[in-house]
Amino acid sequence: MLTHKSFLWILLFINIIGTVYGYDWYMWQLKSTEPIFWIFVPDSPTASLFFCIALIGWLIHKNFKLVEALALITLVKYGLWAVVMNSLTLAETGDIGWQGWMLIGSHLAMAIQAILYIPMYRFEFKHIVIAAIWTLHNDVIDYVFGQMPIYYDLMKHMNVIGYFTFWLSIICISIAYYVWKKMKQSLNA
Secondary structure, three states: OOOOHHHHHHHHHHHHHHHHHHHHHOHHHHHOOOHHHHHHOOHHHHHHHHHHHHHHHHHOOOOOHHHHHHHHHHHHHHHHHHHHHHHHHHHHHOOOHHHHHHHHHHHHHHHHHHHHOHHHOOOOHHHHHHHHHHHHHHHHHHHOOOOOOOOHHHHHHHHHHHHHHHHHHHHHHHHHHHHHHHHHHHHHO
16 A cells, blocks of 8 residues: 555655645744755755655656665654654643644654655665765754754753764664665565
8 A cells, every 4th residue: 555656646745745834844944044054954844855756756666766865864863853852842841732742743754654665765875875974964064053953942952962863863874774785685585
């Protein structure tokens, strides 16, 4: 069912809506961001944009390998990151409102869909390397240059959050590496 064309179209539509909503969500932060950093600020919508492009590829029977590696790594990373940040905000403040719960649900779905579509990915090691550079560079932009998504109630914990984010990136890159190794082994079997 997950690979049926009708389901892929529905998933693409849902992800396009989520991507547009995500970019709109970041507009207030982008207005106060230097243009050189714009591409690095809306992390989650860019991750879902990668997945939209991967979905389009699958619908037309192509594999956009670099985009698939970027989608897997960043969807899992930013999906889990947002779940953790919203959960920490809940622990810090006692309330996150309906939007916080919506963010937890939608971002958890991002991470899950990235994992569910592992059999569709066809990226190679070089694509993982490029995606890893992108992902780790984004961490530097976020936590060295101060362009991370703003969670006002958590800003006092930015050093710890930056450290957590770095290791989350390493874990997500490792997942992509593991997927590639498994793909390679199954092709050689």
